[in-house]
Amino acid sequence: MRSVTGSDYRLPHTGNTGFENGVKLPAAAVSTEDAMLMARLAAKGPLSMHLTLTPQTLPDADSHNVLADLRGSDPNAEVVILSGHLDSWDLAQGAIDDGAGVAAAMGALEILKRLGLQPRRTIRVIAWMNEENGGRGGKAYFDANKDKLASHFAAIESDSGAGKPEGIFAGVRPESAKLFEPLQKALLPLGAPVLRRVDALHTGDLTQLEQGGVPSFEPLLDRHAYFHYHHSAADTLDKVVPDHLRRQVALLAMLGWYLANMPEAIGRAPELKY
């Protein structure tokens, strides 16, 4: 397949492959330039090519989600998850996918800590493991907590890069959107007052929680350059603009704090058929 990217630097774009009904079809992504070359040659007549695919499926190995709780003042109150994922495609550092997300979630908790603020609900920072290769960190957390879903008030994941924040995505029922108007007003000085309501975010790690009814949230970031670098050898630290990441930290701190203290119930997430 032609790489899903807006860049033209001949970078092939990695990603996982899904198989249905047990059929395993070899698949590869080629750079846009090579895809265009193939198209030009194919238009002239029969085309044959030699592809060397090197991926291997190795045996499973142990790895771990990393969790840290900022305990809430009310021991009977729920938990708010604030998260990103630890793993990345190994062509590069994974700075925007998803180093930035993990750093922003950790940074948001650190701000609250430094300000000496204790939320009513517990804020649980999670650095998910194995998002890219099957989302098994998210599944393991869900399996371990499926009897406690009612005590999960909301879950946030930052997994769309390090772009400038414009607001938040909210996986809540339409009638719940108005509960976030005070937060939107507070986010206005940050230039991030947009609330985009969706039925579900489908991030790699929150899907099971969403299916279990936990409302999900994600920062709404400028993603114009995300697929230029994402899953390629160019996903390196220089792609993270410090000012934009600082703004994301501020946004997550405010969103996390708001969710951990809001008096109203959000209601469960929209029901979806997957």
Place this chain on the structure above:
Amino acid sequence: MRSVTGSDYRLPHTGNTGFENGVKLPAAAVSTEDAMLMARLAAKGPLSMHLTLTPQTLPDADSHNVLADLRGSDPNAEVVILSGHLDSWDLAQGAIDDGAGVAAAMGALEILKRLGLQPRRTIRVIAWMNEENGGRGGKAYFDANKDKLASHFAAIESDSGAGKPEGIFAGVRPESAKLFEPLQKALLPLGAPVLRRVDALHTGDLTQLEQGGVPSFEPLLDRHAYFHYHHSAADTLDKVVPDHLRRQVALLAMLGWYLANMPEAIGRAPELKY
């Protein structure tokens, strides 16, 4: 060395290496991202790294300049060279370095042919061989023609990509620049009326001719993106904007025609110490 490029897609940038006094020092270019990583790590303390350099110097093999003359009407008149170079770095197609230059030189000659125009002086299109790896095509031509330098009126090489033309570089003496005012006027509708006079162009193939006194010319192209792709795996055909290349063909046809017919002597090229 850090790659000389304005792009941030982790592309290392190839190029030749010069040695003095017989000292051969292994050298390599790394991408800007990797150079920045090394700088960050080196700032923290001693840094060791493993580099695998694969270049080899193979035995010489025969290759050839390709020449085509559009004979001038005056058998006693001189020759005007109109050229680009055939070879390229082998990471990609070499579309902008220097496929575009060869295509533009050939295209210019084709225009004159199709219009049935015969110049007074012979226009000699040359596709130089071995520019990148030592400029030996240019040297071989010079060696074969060093007794005929006075019959070389001027030499043009296009070797700075496929960008939009803005005018011409002219390696002529300051007092000769005014001879090109009528040409500049004719290039105005093309948006390319700039004449930038220089003492020498130092293109890979014309250096010996310049040293021998032959005035040299080059299209002045928008080069803002040239080093984004140049000598990298991304120097592919899609980087050539057809409209810009058509404009370059038009410019070279006009410049070649002007040089092949101008009644005045340009004078020899500026004397330089190399």
